[in-house]
Amino acid sequence: MPTPPERPPLSPCAHQDLIDNVVARFAVYARTRSARGSILGGTMATPRQEQQAFDDLQDAVARLRACTG
Numbered sequence: 001m002p003t004p005p006e007r008p009p010l011s012p013c014a015h016q017d018l019i020d021n022v023v024a025r026f027a028v029y030a031r032t033r034s035a036r037g038s039i040l041g042g043t044m045a046t047p048r049q050e051q052q053a054f055d056d057l058q059d060a061v062a063r064l065r066a067c068t069g
Helices: 016-035 047-068
Strands: none
Touching (some): 016 047
16 A cells, blocks of 8 residues: 655744734734724724734635645
8 A cells, every 4th residue: 555645844934924924914803803992083993894804814824724734
């Protein structure tokens, strides 16, 4: 029975750009979510902005999973 080809081992920093992108998108989402209830008009986030930040975070996570899984 043939063995499946082995994957080369990944270095810890092989996907660092993707990881950094997920962390950055999470930070944006967290700021947007916390601004949702802000009483200051200039910092208040709309539900649409919050949803866009969440969608961007999900996309970044999906790209990371696709490259590591």
